[in-house]
Amino acid sequence: MPEQDELQHWISGSARAGRSGRTIPVLDPATGAEVTSVPLASAEEVGEAVATAKVAGRAWRATSLGRRADVLYAFRQILREGADELARIISREHGKTHGDALGEIARGAENADYATGIPELLKGSFSEQVSTGVDVHSIRQPLGVVAGITPFNFPAMVPLWMCTTAIACGNAFVLKPSEKVPSAAVVLARMWRDAGLPDGVFSVVHGDKGAVDALIAHPDVAAISFVGSTPVARGIYAAGTAAGKRVQALGGAKNHMVVMPDADVDAAADAAVSAAFGSAGERCMAVSVVVPVGDVAEPLVAAISRRLPALRVGPASDPDTDIGPLISAEHRDRVLGYVDAGVAEGAELVVDGRTGDLPDSGYFVGPCVLDRVERSMSVYRDEIFGPVLSVVRADSYDEALSLVNEHEFGNGAAIFTRSGGAARQFSFDVEAGMVGVNVPVPVPVAHFSFGGWKSSLFGDARIYGPEGVRFYTRDKVVTSRWQRDSTAGMSLHFPSS
Template sequence: MPVDQIGDVYVAGRWRTSGSERRTAVVDPTTEDPLAEVVSADAADVDAAVRAADAVARDWGATPVVERCRLVVRLAEEIERRASGLTETITRENGTPVAESAHAPTTAAAHLRHCAEVGPSLFAEDVRPNPMAPGDTLVQRRPLGVAGLITPWNYPLSLIVVKLGPALVAGCPVVIKPAAETPLAARMLMDAVEAAGLPAGVVNLVTGDGATGQALVEHPLVRTISFTGSTAVGRSIGEACGRALRPVVLELGGKSPALVLDDADPEVIARSILKVSMRNTGQTCKACTRLIVPNTRRGEIVDLVADVVSSAPLGDPFDPSTFFGPLVSARQRDRVLGYLESGHAEGAKAVVGGGTPAGRDRGFFVEPTVFDDVTPSMRIAREEIFGPVLSVLGYDGLDEGVALANDTPYGLAATIFSRDEGRAAAVAVRIEAGTIGINHYGSNAAAPFAGHRDSGLGVEFGLEGIEEYLALTSVHRLPRG
């Protein structure tokens, strides 16, 4: 079934019909019923979108930053006006529990407002005296040009907006390519873009699969790429951008640790562990899915976490009490089930879950699972699962615990549990990760979010995230007179 009668791709301020014969079915992960059929845009569609963005790049970049920011705030307002529809769409296409998806429009609007608030400071006059000769230098920050934004399915609105806001404030027109599994919220976002009064061509949308994304990455008029997704795909995009000498931001995977110190408060762990490790049914790149605990308290903490996870409701994502919904697709469900089988085969003990929920014949559901007796060499301890699976590893001394936390090629996130925040902060210095929480995990739109090692390149959030869309130019001047 077609998604609607509007059109296939959003280019130069209007919906257009695509010439592509390829279509992708969008499936409700709770019922397995088809929701829509969306075009997989071809190279001609991508070319039209990029050229539309490039045609307005000079004018948008020359628009005063205060005006760009005013329009970004207008976009925030239009997103808020569509909050209920966006919430329903996210839950319908992704299976995100409504208790989670209901926050997405508000959070997206807040992020846009923050970008608009802080962005102008980057364009303030920056004059630097020359310490070695007469004269000074005017340092300018100029928009890079057309930005390609490629986003995943797990947060269909939020992960677009964290790229879109900085790009627009910086003065870069964009072409958005959302995940093939979850294009509907992105299509709704275009309605908000139009209502906000953003000039035609500043925001464009093409839907599709990896071939669509590849066409965007390789287009010669695209000046920068921002990608969130798997490390494997990120490597490929990084290689292509490297050949083109094109800036790229890669926010990739993780296998993040939650390190429990020997003085940790069990009530704090109980209160935080679901959000820290299994938010959005475990489909979160920064989820801390390796719970590293002192062996002296292992039994206590395993029992505690098992109680919390087993008590969290699984079911209809439209029920506000539901914490665990379905996974996004049959492919993702089967992938996670494969990791559960691997855990069993390698000798891990499922103290909670370990398979598929009883009595659910429809929907891409997997039991929330806590594995004990996990060793560092097991696949469930080393590879990103992207599902509701938590692996418990034990340590005997703090040095061993820190070593286990760092025993991963990734470096995205971490959490440290301790009653002593000063001690936890001292341990945080030893953890190789881009973002670390103490006794909880969250992110801050004003602070940089950056993965280390196999978790990516570049920065999102904060002034640093806006700077990723800017190029520096130094204009050297002789003394006047």
């Protein structure tokens, strides 16, 4: 039996029971037990959420920037005060450890911090006397109703990447969270209500592809923000732009970490372990490929392998757990299939997490390290999204660089070196949207923007930060000329030239 009743949508500031008659179970991936069920919205229910958002958005757009900032300040405080309980909910449905969930919330809260500066962020520009008696100024205005479609791996952080900026800019926001981890979205909705956000400005509709298609097709949805796999991102970008909408669609990744011969091997090994296996590798910025250059390969692989037996695989409810379960039985089997394929294709499995001290129930895979991986292997080509680290050895910097630049994905890349010259050259050369120098997971802080290159991003706008503000607003340029006016008792003089 589920631990709680069926979840509900959140429309016009309150919970709404699903009416479609379709539900699916939400499972605890550490046990496989059902914790709740989630309704799958019909197109009519999506339409109801959009309609209420459209009405609420008109009034919210007219709300002063100072009042919007006040709501953001209140929201960020409520979010921080409720972080522990929200993290518990995330851990139950996703499986990540409590510490990982708290870290996710903290990174999401940074975007609320950034959005409190909306009076500064929306400042326009002004040019006086561009022609005789003519002035020009620019302003940024909200789009109206915007939608976010978010993935299972960050149930709080990714929605916060989107909604904080969108709402601060004056839009109404409709969230369609992953049906695998739906509860965090409803908690965020209550937090927005408690912060004083008017009813209807933030809505949640649960659902599957049918709900996504309804949002894309709805004429009153002006923009779509999406984070997920590359095939889905590509499809949403194509469908959304064909429907005349703005779309930012963030896709998959295969993040490389290049380790130069002069690198600190212990520091590089620590970084690789935390970046590859944290949150069971279910992160779009996880390091999934380590590229040791030259003679550093043997000591680096050995150092990584020595660290892995100390990692404890188990449920998030155990405070000693380092690596939790994968999201579902299907995904676990998919990850194991990639490991099997890597071995069959000739890679050396130096750490085998397929068996060993794993819990009897749930969807667990221990850390796996495949050495001597080749470019042609599926474990190298594809995004696996699990605790699997591939080691692709390179003889030179140029060969290592070519691995990164020739890959389909270009989300993030990192280099570990003691050489400032090598680090600068890598930053100059590498074809990736986010680059780390002795930093394995280079997620930008909130006042920059997040997004990759190549098949990791569809659309020309990255998420949050300055590009988020630009995505959720449109620029208007006003050219004005005022005629002579002496009705105020003033004598005005206009030059003839």
